[in-house]
Each structure stands twice: as C-alpha cells, then as structure tokens.
Amino acid sequence: MTSPVRIYGDTRSGNCLKVKWTADHLAIPYEWHDVDVLKGETRTEDFLAINPAGQVPCLERPDGRILAQSNAIIFHLARDSKLVPQDDFDQAKMLEWMFWEQYSHEPFIAVRRFRRAFLNLADDEINPDLMAKGRRALGVMEMRLLSRDFIVGDGLTLADIALVAYTRVADEGGFDLDEFLGVRAWIARVENELEIDPDEGRVNPLA
C-alpha cells in the first residue's frame, strides 16, 4: 500500500482549501498537517526547509518530493481527471483563468478580506485600491459568467475551484456580491458540485 500524500495548510486560507476540495472531490487520500500562518508557522526554520518561499499550501509526496503553489498542486492532483480538460486549448484556457486569479483577483479580494476579517481593520484603514481592483475582478468574472455555467467548457474544472475559493467569501472582505448576480449563481453551483458547506472556511458563518 502506498502512503498518502501529506498536505501542509491552514484551513482558514482559500488557497489551502482549494487543495483540500480537489483531493476530497477526487477521493485522493491525504494526511492534513496544520500550519498556522497567523502564528508565523510558515516562517520557522523547519517550514522553510520544506518550502523556502515560506508559503502554504505545500504537498509532500510519499517519495519526499515537495510541490508548492495552490494552483500547481491542484493541477498535479487532478492531472488525469475530468477537472482538467484534455483538449489543449481548453486546458490552456483553464490555466489562463488560474494565472489571472493569482495576479488580478487574489491580491485584492483575498487580501482585503484578510485585513478586514482577520486583522479587524476598519474600512478607512484599508488601501482603497483593494476595493477598486477587487470590484474590477468581480466585474470581469460577471461578464464571463453571464453566458456560461462554468469558467471553461461545460463542466467543473480547476479554474472554478481556484476562483471560488476567495470569491465565495468576498463579502467578508466588504464586497457586495448582490451586484454580481451571475457570480452569485455560479458560487452556489460550484459549492454544490464540490459539496462545500457554505460556512466552511468562513470567519463569520452565514445566518
């Protein structure tokens, strides 16, 4: 019997939840190893030996090899599953949205949520760029999702998993999702496919 992979992560981080959801959805066995980002556990000598970039999530394979970056990890786990389109162009399109998520979405939506919900900063203590650029990202998604059920192709792919992670909790960052009805409907659809409890990973459970 092969040993399971080990996942190093913090369950309050959307980037880490992407990996958990992908493994759960594909029924890939894993050991979860908690790393508390707020307590500085990604900056200890022990952790930096695992990932010199000092970030979670990380995947450790049974052969000891380590993989970092949430979107690279889920690509590796889902490589031969329906979550990755086999068509070359669709696969690249999926990666397009995953790169876009890390560059044009996460740094604004996830970061504003972190400052507001975890650091308890007031709205006027948060750089207004984060709201403007986060709303712009939600607008780009809304345009994409008004005419389709999933980000790429006809079914759930890694692009949906990558993007839903912080979009579903954007309200905790002060974003009003009622402005983006196509996005809201898509969140419900993806949570349903992944069997995510709507309260999972939320600082403030829904009423």
Add this chain to the structure above:
Amino acid sequence: MTSPVRIYGDTRSGNCLKVKWTADHLAIPYEWHDVDVLKGETRTEDFLAINPAGQVPCLERPDGRILAQSNAIIFHLARDSKLVPQDDFDQAKMLEWMFWEQYSHEPFIAVRRFRRAFLNLADDEINPDLMAKGRRALGVMEMRLLSRDFIVGDGLTLADIALVAYTRVADEGGFDLDEFLGVRAWIARVENELEIDPDEGRVNPLA
C-alpha cells in the same frame, strides 16, 4: 497553408517578450500586433472586446479563439516541445515556479522597474515594500539556482522563460544583481539558450 497565430503585445513588457521568445525558440510563425500600454491601448473598446481583462499579451488563433495570460500562452505554444517536461511531477514543478513568478516576483520586481524606468519616479517616491519583497524573491531564486543550472530539471523550461523576463532587467528597477551571483550566471545561461540580445527589451541599453 494555415494562417499564423497573432500575438498582441508591447515589446517593452517582459510578459509579452516571454511569448515572443517562446514562439521564436520553437520556430512558430506569428504576426505581431503592437499594443501600446502606456498610451492606454489596452483599455480601448476594441481591445477589451479581445481581452475583457484589459491586459497584454494575448494570442489569437487562426480559428479566432483568444488566449490571455503570458504563462498560459507559452504553456499552450510549447505544450508538445522540450520546454515542457513530460513527467507529471516536473510539469507541475514548472507550473509552481510560473505561479510563484506571477504572485511573488512580477508584482514587485516588474512593478518597481516600471515605476523607476518608465514613470521616472525617484527611489523615495516608490513604496519601499517593492524593494524588500523583490529582494526576497531574488533570494529565493538564488537559493534554488546555487545548486542547479535551470529552475526545473536539467534543461531550459518555461519556468526559466517566465522568470528571466523581469529578472534580467531587475537592475532597471534598482535591484543590485551583484548580490545574487547564482541568479546572474543563470540569466546569462538562459539568454544564451534563447539567443536574446542582452539589450532587448531594456530601457537603458547596457554599456
């Protein structure tokens, strides 16, 4: 005869040059369509119809389908070439470094270079975080490159192309590459493999 792909890009942008270098290296024919970012040409109605995210580079295929995000485009172009390792883990490792580039490298090194070399801002007009985080990124690369010639495996991959784009001009952002000798030697190695003229894409040609 198939029509060539069309690349929309700005030759002063490292993200756009990644696409040009990959196509040139693989001898993929293309039409280059200039888009001037500084003149706001990525925000015109015509361009937003091509890429709603308002970013270059973009690839237009002969069938009219559009692909954005530099790292997704080069993945698509190089899919079946030696620039993409066929081994599953190595391929994911390559993507790990490409995601890391867009999240932990480009937003500091490319952005500081843009403010300094294109907007002509003085050092004290630039957010000091960009220098601190850019130096941290160069440190992570230095650790990786002290014991290996290329970022992943034994030869040139897309991870090298993605990372060299802004690392080679980091001096234009005020970063001192003499502190990172492993990185400097790797830049020369990658420029040599890709046959990049050291002055290409530089605001200030080398003496």
